[in-house]
Amino acid sequence: MDSTSPASTEDLLATMHKYWGYEQFRPLQREAMESVLEDRDSVVVMPTGGGKSLCYQVPALCKPGVAVIASPLISLMKDQVDALTACGIRAACINSTVTPAERRSIAADIRSGDTKLVYLAPERLLSDRTLDFLSSVDVSFFAIDESHCISEWGHDFRPEYRMMRMLKDRFPGVGIHAYTATATQRVRSDIAQQLGLVNPEMLVGSFDRPNLVYRIQRRKDRFAQIQEIVSRHANESGIVYCIRRTDVESIAQQLNDVGIKALPYHAGLSDEERQKHQEDFIQERADVVVATVAFGMGIDKSNVRYVVHAGMPKSLESYQQESGRAGRDGLEAECVLLYSSGDLVTWKRMLGDLPDTAQQAAFHSLEALDHFCIGTECRHKMLVSYFGQDLGEAECEACDVCLGTVDLVEDGLILGQKILSCIVRTGERFGADHNAKVLCGSRDKRVLELGHDELSTYGLLQDQSIRAVRTWIEQLAGQRFLAKTGEFNVLKITESGRQLLRGEVTPKLTKPDGDAEDKPKRKRKGDDWEGVDRGLFESLRSLRREKAEEAGIPAYIVFGDSSLREMARHRPSTIESFRLIKGVGDKKCQDYGEAFTKHIANYCQAEGVEVDALETEVIAAPRREAPKNQSPKLKDAFTLFAKGKTVDEVAAIIERANSTVQGYLEQFIKEQKIDDPTAWVTGETARRIEAAIEECGLRALRPVYEHLGEEVTYEEIRIVVACLQNRESP
Numbered sequence: 001m002d003s004t005s006p007a008s009t010e011d012l013l014a015t016m017h018k019y020w021g022y023e024q025f026r027p028l029q030r031e032a033m034e035s036v037l038e039d040r041d042s043v044v045v046m047p048t049g050g051g052k053s054l055c056y057q058v059p060a061l062c063k064p065g066v067a068v069i070a071s072p073l074i075s076l077m078k079d080q081v082d083a084l085t086a087c088g089i090r091a092a093c094i095n096s097t098v099t100p101a102e103r104r105s106i107a108a109d110i111r112s113g114d115t116k117l118v119y120l121a122p123e124r125l126l127s128d129r130t131l132d133f134l135s136s137v138d139v140s141f142f143a144i145d146e147s148h149c150i151s152e153w154g155h156d157f158r159p160e161y162r163m164m165r166m167l168k169d170r171f172p173g174v175g176i177h178a179y180t181a182t183a184t185q186r187v188r189s190d191i192a193q194q195l196g197l198v199n200p201e202m203l204v205g206s207f208d209r210p211n212l213v214y215r216i217q218r219r220k221d222r223f224a225q226i227q228e229i230v231s232r233h234a235n236e237s238g239i240v241y242c243i244r245r246t247d248v249e250s251i252a253q254q255l256n257d258v259g260i261k262a263l264p265y266h267a268g269l270s271d272e273e274r275q276k277h278q279e280d281f282i283q284e285r286a287d288v289v290v291a292t293v294a295f296g297m298g299i300d301k302s303n304v305r306y307v308v309h310a311g312m313p314k315s316l317e318s319y320q321q322e323s324g325r326a327g328r329d330g331l332e333a334e335c336v337l338l339y340s341s342g343d344l345v346t347w348k349r350m351l352g353d354l355p356d357t358a359q360q361a362a363f364h365s366l367e368a369l370d371h372f373c374i375g376t377e378c379r380h381k382m383l384v385s386y387f388g389q390d391l392g393e394a395e396c397e398a399c400d401v402c403l404g405t406v407d408l409v410e411d412g413l414i415l416g417q418k419i420l421s422c423i424v425r426t427g428e429r430f431g432a433d434h435n436a437k438v439l440c441g442s443r444d445k446r447v448l449e450l451g452h453d454e455l456s457t458y459g460l461l462q463d464q465s466i467r468a469v470r471t472w473i474e475q476l477a478g479q480r481f482l483a484k485t486g487e488f489n490v491l492k493i494t495e496s497g498r499q500l501l502r503g504e505v506t507p508k509l510t511k512p513d514g515d516a517e518d519k520p521k522r523k524r525k526g527d528d529w530e531g532v533d534r535g536l537f538e539s540l541r542s543l544r545r546e547k548a549e550e551a552g553i554p555a556y557i558v559f560g561d562s563s564l565r566e567m568a569r570h571r572p573s574t575i576e577s578f579r580l581i582k583g584v585g586d587k588k589c590q591d592y593g594e595a596f597t598k599h600i601a602n603y604c605q606a607e608g609v610e611v612d613a614l615e616t617e618v619i620a621a622p623r624r625e626a627p628k629n630q631s632p633k634l635k636d637a638f639t640l641f642a643k644g645k646t647v648d649e650v651a652a653i654i655e656r657a658n659s660t661v662q663g664y665l666e667q668f669i670k671e672q673k674i675d676d677p678t679a680w681v682t683g684e685t686a687r688r689i690e691a692a693i694e695e696c697g698l699r700a701l702r703p704v705y706e707h708l709g710e711e712v713t714y715e716e717i718r719i720v721v722a723c724l725q726n727r728e729s730p
């Protein structure tokens, strides 16, 4: 880059591609980077995994001087410096682990202009010594990471952050840029004000994390539910959060007892134990950590594929933060919250010692979370609306509600009408408790005193528990059929509620505890595993682990999961095609290209899988759609059928519905001219079907099916027919 003229957007893109191997900006990255180039102060709010670090790292390379990053946690600083170094960028952090000699060498590198980014904790940044040093060098800009810590309205207030406002006075004209994942309007303005930012650019991204699939389940058999989730994610990294240490210990133990390596993490362990468990998790020597909420603060692991809450968190802010540790790499990840109303009581007890106002705020947060758990609206929409954003009408396809896996009562309309009628009969003058008691036919003193046992709606839901009816009332309020008014949350019917009474709309009400059935889960569109050779992916993971151990850095810094999946999808066997993989920049290509391409070539040869599955120009943008009859899934299915796998096995491996895979099999039989069905149907069944076809002819399958007393499946008949047709064709 020409150092005399200011950098442009093209320079930003070229730098991002050279060092990180990324070709496109994520939402708001371009705007955020441009404001750094222009020295215009900014406040950037992006969700976790949105790509905040690149917003200051890329322009730091495009501007003369050194960028100074204030960051609160030593481990995060180290992680960032490791990641930058792996991309071939000179960066350093100065903290208590750095020796005086190292500090002198870092200072020399900054003076010479070699080091482009330096990370410091706010306290150190503001020490006289550091400020004097920085005044003597060329500071390109300041970046304030986790900047919500500056605001007492934020959830992590740190008074030392407040002192940073002196930066504006000491370094006039140098841009200051604040970054955070969670900030309400109030926190945002507070950040700008506290830092003394001048006419800052406010860039606020969507808080939604579309790659996270949220599920909320009633806690029935806690361990069985956790085991089911963990087993579904075999060989993948995940975190199980618990409220109490004792739960951490017992769940970790139970998982180990069933052969799943899980490590506990809580404040009762020694520092060394905690450190070791965290490192084992980061280096992928263990897949599961069972922890209290203290875990995760200081790690940036990008490929956590699931987060389970074995108990309810204490607020939606905490839930967003803890669940947000999943899927930072943008690939699909699952967040399951196991909910029980007893958790509310546990938390209230634990928060009971807080001073009055703080307690009120804490209880308020708990209640918001309780509504989230029992609600039947899209989880994504509920979460972002809590943070003041609107996701519009479209279904998210990434939560249990929109995926249709929440168990709803069948007669929601009638149930809703019964509840609303009761609220009308009691004069819209009471809250949820009282109405629930009337509906359940309670002999409560007040119900009798008011004569509400005389109402036609008294005892209308006497088969149900008061708790179930209360939950339905909350759900009706959540769907705006009811409004809670005044100090006592008196229930009033809304306009939508009147429509419900007229039978024009149906509410979504969940089955009460214990009635829930496990419904098959619908699969999302946009499969992150599309075309990925799973076997190759797993073996690349081992190679990545080896390389990480050699270099002493976390595995995900070598390559993220999305790069690994792309490698296992496109199977590049040359350095040129390897460089085209997203996440492979010049340095990583140089450091790892040879080992990875050799590994891929060896694997593909041993497994009989094609290398360079897509032509290089297809990997590079602009992407072309693969022709339909050669979709990667179909190809994978064909390879597996050739190895003698059954429809069920193939469906599980390539993650497609059995019906789709059955279609693939028939196509395979036809294209490969296979005339013997016995790889997929027993010899005996094949003979019976052939005899029946002879008897009934082949105009339709139903007569054959009925002729055989419905003892074989349509799928088996179709396979035999496909093979018979090959015998008949010339």
Ligand code: ADP
Binding pocket: 022, 023, 024, 025, 026, 029, 046, 047, 048, 049, 050, 051, 052, 053, 054, 302, 328, 329, 330, 560
């Ligand atoms: P945040 O700090 O907002 O949580 P990160 O900066 O850690 O997010 O970025 C999350 C992941 O996304 C990282 O693996 C990062 O390399 C990757 N990433 C960032 N920007 C891009 C981009 N433009 N294209 C592809 N991947 C990106």
